[in-house]
Amino acid sequence: MSTSEPSSTPTPAARGARRRRVPIIVSLVLLLPLAALFAVVMQRQYVYDNNIRRVREVFPAEWDRPAKVAGEARNWLIVGADRRPGEGGHQRSDSIMIAHIPADRKRIFLVAVPRDSYVTITGHGRDKINAAYAYGGPRLLVNTVEKLLKVRIDHFAALDFNGFVAMSKALGGVDLYVTREAHDPANNVTWPQGRVHLEGERALLFVRQRYGLPGGDFDRIKRQQAFLRAMAEKAISGGTLTNPIALDGFLQALTSSMTVDSGVSMGTLRSLALELRDVRGGDLLATTLPVAGTPTVHGSSVVLLDDAATAELATAIRTDTLDRYLADRGGQHDISLVR
Template identity: 40%
Template sequence: MRRTTMAGLLAVPLSIAGLYWLMLHGFLKTSAILLVVAVLGMLFAAVWEWRHGHRKWASLLLAGAVLTSGTVGFYGWNLNQKLDNIPRIKPPAAIDEGTRPPEEKETKALNILLMGADNPDQKADKPTIAELLSDGQWDVGAYRSDTIMVVHIPANRKSAYVVSIPRDSYVPIFDEAGATQGKNKINAAFSEYGPFGTLRTVEKLTGLRMNHLAVIDYEGFRDLTTAIGGVDVYVPETVYDSYQDQTWEKGWNHLEGNLALKYVRQRHGLINGDFDRVARQQNFLRAVMEKVLDDGTIGNPVKFTKTLEAITSHLTVDEDFSNGEIRGLALSLNGLDAKKVKFVTLPLDHYETVEGVGSVNIIDAARAKELWKAVREDRINRYLDKYPDDELGDQQDVS
């Protein structure tokens, strides 16, 4: 048995290496099962050795089991701590006043409103969004949102849809109590009434109940790319952004840090302005998802920890979005192919200039109604078969 024990001990580092390889290649559940089997095997072997008087070998096996369990436990605890650090914002008491779309009680499909928060005065040191809302009051104009996306995750968790609402979309604006505040560009909802005003505005626009909201500041885009080692995007034609003094050369460009921030912010110099910026934001997210899901980031403990830290350091969610629900959602999406994530943009009817508001996007109301119905019924592929131009193009077609 001693030779067997020695072989078992020597097999430990080899097993760890094998498990690490499985994790890097996406076999997370298999890795977890094998890890449990390995720990139980060491414990049973330790008991056997102890009963037969081989105290030294029993101690070594027990130490191996404890060390392995402790390492895994610490890793899980560390990840949970990072989730604990996500600021939560409490919905105002008025959030359920008026009429809201009904909750989808018969399905486990989720709608998450994702917003990007940007400080219009970069030189001003401001409190965070969570700090601003700690007293239940929103500081008008403190932040704006040029990124508004509805993330729909079907009940089977085998796909996901991301529908972008361009910031210049001219729509009725509602405050957090659901009271109408006239019409304006949709980003006015965030600036004037904060995340929950935007949530009520988007619910009124889409007819979809938002289960949760998440706000990530633009620095989060920057730090996320650094954590995963950057992503590559293709620029079809050389373009100059006069506002940010940035020239994008035709061909593949590596985005990391501040350069990623410039890419998702650009509107000036792009032919379709707001819509091209939306396409860039979607293209960036697609590249990030492909890197995270297909390149071993989730299975690499070091890289995944850095990635999670980059996200959680710049993320704010609603109070009801608990750690348990976030963990459960992440586990249920394990194995999701990035190619199963569809990026769509709210359809445009025409551009218009509105007095006191400026240049706006007039939504194609009839087609938009079809889109939101398709999202609600998990039939967006049929919608895209009918309107293929509404889906994000191939990597080399995005301006």
């Protein structure tokens, strides 16, 4: 008796099982790269988060602070210095800015506070505002700014200026237009009129120059604001976001030079980045606290603020109406052009 050969035709059940395996295999082929990419992103996020240094007790006691602003507007106090807070003690801040992020998230406003502004510092009398940072670190500086402007600071960030070197290199440098030739006698560098390319140490020299500029510290403020805007434009539109290596280099340099208050997490920064995803370099507007004069006090040059005009600007920050304030007063300076 001959035995029948098994049929080579799949049964309906086998065909159904095969059909079910096909989309599973296709899904795995499609999802595994995404899963791998997600794992890489999460791993890099861990690295970036560990790069950032955080300081505690940045903010004064609640009873000694201005009221919280209604709505979603936020104010960041940003300090630029030669090193991070806590490295060898406190130091005088080289630049002080308030980054006001309006509720609609359509723009970013940079309000510069001249570092030589002659103000009242709790426990130390009248002195230059950057001395508050040296006397009591971020907490005393936040307290001084809040008392000066009656504006609540939501977050604090300090940038080590040396990070500018690595950040500019990661971006391949940025270009700015210098409106007139300027010589830096301290470093024997001459910046010609016209477009200049800033990368690495040259970028640091450019944003740090004070002597040899017609407007002194005020021109340096404009240079720093212009450099920040140029970096933002390059990071957004220069292909950095689509170049994983360049993006990683930039984020490594940025996070390695940042110190923030303990309330800032990577989630905070990620959410803020998503909220500001439509902002471009031209949406970064800048101004400076109004100045009444630059006299000499106790043998040192100081900046006297115009109290009435400063109060108006502070009200615009507090009420989230800086856009209207700048439009009405022409207080915005073009930070794409520097001296």
